[in-house]
Amino acid sequence: MTNKIFMLGTFIGVPLSVIGTLMHWPTMVLFTIYCLSIIALASYMGRATESLAIVAGPRIGGLLNATFGNAVELIISIFSLKAGLVGVVLASLTGSVLGNLLLVAGLSFFIGGLKFKRQKFNVHDARHNSGLLMFAIIVAFVIPEVFSMEMNEPKTLTLSIGISIILIALYLAALFFKLVTHRGVYQSAESEAAAAAGHHEQPEWGKWKAIIILLIATLAVAYISENLVHTFHYVAESFGWTELFIGVIIVAIVGNAAEHASAVLMAVKNKMDIAVEIAVGSTLQIAMFVAPVLVLFSLMFETKMPLVFTLPELIAMVSSVLLMVIISNDGESNWFEGLTLVAAYFIMGIGFFLL
């Protein structure tokens, strides 16, 4: 039923996006078409990922998901950097962190929790992720902020480059840890049973069909997203929003639509391991991979991007991480914990709206 609506959305939305862009339809109309198309495409990405997840196991499935969600953001950000919009890139990185950590995880916990009283996820993974969140946000993002207050610009950039290289190296080490040296070491009896049960589940699509759908949908999302970005300035003016608000809130919601769709889908099916992996894994990919890669990329362009956020952006990320760490550290969720995360997102949304 819902699948049919999304199919219609895709097969009407994508062609309309292409035609509308070429024919320069009114910006407000394009904005609406773009958003709906991306949400429709996201459902395909979610279903394709789920099929792959059944085939490949929960961990690789979650990683794939986070990767495809953030490829879009990486492409958009590189184009923005090329145009010198450093502030917008930092704002949308902040927005992705807040969006994944508070909104994606929050909605998953909330909607999943309406159906199940207590939902469990691998407590070892949760703690592993907590350590990385602390490292990425509270060490690697906070230090350049504070130290840059007493540094000149070239030194701040040097510090940013050093931290970026360390972030990427540790991100790769984390993958090596998860996939090679400690693969399955922290698997609980429960999640093993779930994994075993998962084998009996039939994937909607075969491996290759799923991969092809995932690739095509990703390309389509990327194409539409890029056009979407160019409508933001006009939309902001029409609604009286600041560009910071667009970057932090709108880019994050639309850019993470794929994660939203598939994380909530997994939560409703009580596959919390995957839902959390999508939300937190995506946050970590943004903070430990996309952000430092963008810092290094910016060296090729005229305007360099130091790893220095504005104070409101930084504090919003730090308090989100502390909240998420405390809420997720027991390896359990319920509707109220989800609501708490969503409420924190709303508080920050109001803040960035008024800023």
Add this chain to the structure above:
Amino acid sequence: MTNKIFMLGTFIGVPLSVIGTLMHWPTMVLFTIYCLSIIALASYMGRATESLAIVAGPRIGGLLNATFGNAVELIISIFSLKAGLVGVVLASLTGSVLGNLLLVAGLSFFIGGLKFKRQKFNVHDARHNSGLLMFAIIVAFVIPEVFSMEMNEPKTLTLSIGISIILIALYLAALFFKLVTHRGVYQSAESEAAAAAGHHEQPEWGKWKAIIILLIATLAVAYISENLVHTFHYVAESFGWTELFIGVIIVAIVGNAAEHASAVLMAVKNKMDIAVEIAVGSTLQIAMFVAPVLVLFSLMFETKMPLVFTLPELIAMVSSVLLMVIISNDGESNWFEGLTLVAAYFIMGIGFFLL
């Protein structure tokens, strides 16, 4: 024995308070009478609450307790707001948070721990409370502080109103979660056994007698507290204290005497679930209910109150929450953990005294 002393304190102190107030006795004398009367009355409130707790179960008992403790503070604060004393109200909110989190919990852990080597409380409740403390203090209090630095006053007030509504909504949702959808879900076998054992315990007073004593004592405490507040300015001058110190330290100690008395009472009886519920529950009620209600109330008065604390107040609350979260998160306490909390309170007390 002690009960007789408190009975004397009440039946001598309360009439003396009324007569002394009407006859304008010297302020220093009144101050002493007021304080002793409140402490005596608090013992009645503690015993009445305990009787009710035995009848109604530990959770409702704890909630009742926190409610009656903070009703007093809400009334005092509304009168202060009417008089335009926004700074004093924010200081006394800070003081209540610090007092409940560090002094009430600290003394409970310490004195309880002198009698019992290890005291346990429900770890699920502790984690639930940790999430809420993080949300209330580190998200909802920190965000307006940081964002207001780059905002004008009307926007700061709008942000404060938005956050206040979200805080109250989440507080009500938390009650709904605890009392309706997840009532007893996280009850451990131990606490069920304790609850079962509790049924055999005889309450000191019957349900209605306890309620009537609780109501009358609350009214008396409210009446005396209000008069007590008017002596603060004089007392501050006599002792060379600042009004900030009065707000943060003195109001908190006297205003939370009821919580102190009953939390320590519970700790000595090894009913740590109730002791923690009183200390942390009371903190949460202050932060998520009393503070936002006061922000909304202030809109009716000439001087509006934004949810923006001074930096020392905010940092004191943030570090208290982080300390409490780490100390309580294992669901166990001992005398040393109590001493650590009390030591933190002393550090902040010295700080506010010198400020």
Add this chain to the structure above:
Amino acid sequence: MTNKIFMLGTFIGVPLSVIGTLMHWPTMVLFTIYCLSIIALASYMGRATESLAIVAGPRIGGLLNATFGNAVELIISIFSLKAGLVGVVLASLTGSVLGNLLLVAGLSFFIGGLKFKRQKFNVHDARHNSGLLMFAIIVAFVIPEVFSMEMNEPKTLTLSIGISIILIALYLAALFFKLVTHRGVYQSAESEAAAAAGHHEQPEWGKWKAIIILLIATLAVAYISENLVHTFHYVAESFGWTELFIGVIIVAIVGNAAEHASAVLMAVKNKMDIAVEIAVGSTLQIAMFVAPVLVLFSLMFETKMPLVFTLPELIAMVSSVLLMVIISNDGESNWFEGLTLVAAYFIMGIGFFLL
């Protein structure tokens, strides 16, 4: 094999240090000799401590270790204070906290984790230590920083003295808790088994031989360290380093060589209880004993030392504590957690280098 190298290092390095100092050899040569001698001596301290640890049990062994490591720093700092170098003392305190918490613990976790997939340590001790880290750094160090912004100098010093006395009192209370009232209370079955197994292990040296070696090595380290400090100014100039970098990074690495050596040694033998006790216990001794003792000592000298770090120093310590608390709180470690801590140390190292 390695023992022979260290023996050579000691019996050649120490005499050379004495002769070189007396004969005023070139500073760069002395610097190298001093560093190598200390590292060689540290191995003796490590082996002596290990022998004592086997005799005295893991806890006392860990305490002894931390004590001997920090005696050196206390002596150096007192001489620095006498010379009025308050900034260098605060920097080297920061460096010791960062070095022990991130580098010593990080290398122990990393190198131990290369050999063992999962290493466990007493989770109760880890949580006890987490509470103390929070108290010492996030309460006792943060409060004077923030409050001093709105205070004059004499008040800041009064606050520092008050906090110092509370820190020392709580440190002594913590020892009383660990060694008297709660000795063995939190011992897990595993660590008891390990302790029992430990009794079968043969110490390298007898009790008195170990104590004598420990004492002589400590004296030699102290003598060489003091001379080493006087080479720092020259070395800094030669390499273009700031004195802050010397204080935070170089002093910490060389000054904590003993802890490094013995903690890693213990980790490789899978005695994580001792390794963690060395790293975190040493941090706590610096923060709760060495730092406040130095504040009180400075009252005798012309230049008083308030407990007020620079903002970069404070933020570096706070984020290190938060990272360590999250990583150690589950009572387990692996190579990746070690690498995360070391990566955080590098980020801070780059920061202080550029500052």
